[in-house]
Amino acid sequence: MIELPDEAATCTFAACLASEAVAGDIIGLSGNLGVGKTVFARAFIRTLTRPDEVVPSPTFTLMQHYDSPRLAVYHYDLYRVESDNEVEELGFDDAMANAVSLIEWPERASVPQTEQRLDILIKEVYGACAEKRHLKINVGEGWSKRFQSILAVFEATAND
Numbered sequence: 675m676i677e678l679p680d681e682a683a684t685c686t687f688a689a690c691l692a693s694e695a696v697a698g699d700i701i702g703l704s705g706n707l708g709v710g711k712t713v714f715a716r717a718f719i720r721t722l723t724r725p726d727e728v729v730p731s732p733t734f735t736l737m738q739h740y741d742s743p744r745l746a747v748y749h750y751d752l753y754r755v756e757s758d759n760e761v762e763e764l765g766f767d768d769a770m771a772n773a774v775s776l777i778e779w780p781e782r783a784s785v786p787q788t789e790q791r792l793d794i795l796i797k798e799v800y801g802a803c804a805e806k807r808h809l810k811i812n813v814g815e816g817w818s819k820r821f822q823s824i825l826a827v828f829e830a831t832a833n834d
Contacts, residue, residue, distance in 0.1 A: 702780035705796035
C-alpha cells in the first residue's frame, strides 16, 4: 500500500509511473467516483506530453488519444460502457499493442490480464485530510522490475 498525503503526491507518483511506461502497458485505475482517477491520469499524460496539455475526462467520449515524442497514450473511461463490444469499437486492441492504455473503471469491461498490466485501486482515507489517498497496486510480471525503480524514485522525490 502506498500512502499519498495530497494531490501533489498523487501527481508525483503518476509522473514517476509515466516515466517508466512502454508501449503495450495497460494501467487500470479503479476507485469510487471522485477519488482521483482522472487527476492521476491527467498527471500521467502531462508527463508524457507537455505540462499544459488539456486532458479532459473521457467520461462521455469514452476515449481520448494523446501523442508524445516517446509514447502514445490512450485514456479510456469505461464507466458508461455496457458491453465488451463497445470497447472493441474504440480500437482497444490496436491501442494495447502500440501505446500505453490508461483505463479508468477497467472492471466494467474484459480488459486483458497481460504481463504488462498494472492495476491501481485508489482509496480515500476517511477522517484524514480530504486529499489523502491510499493506493493498492497489483503489478504484472512485465512491471515488477520497473515498479521497484518507480518506488525508489517516488520515495526519493517525496523525501526532498
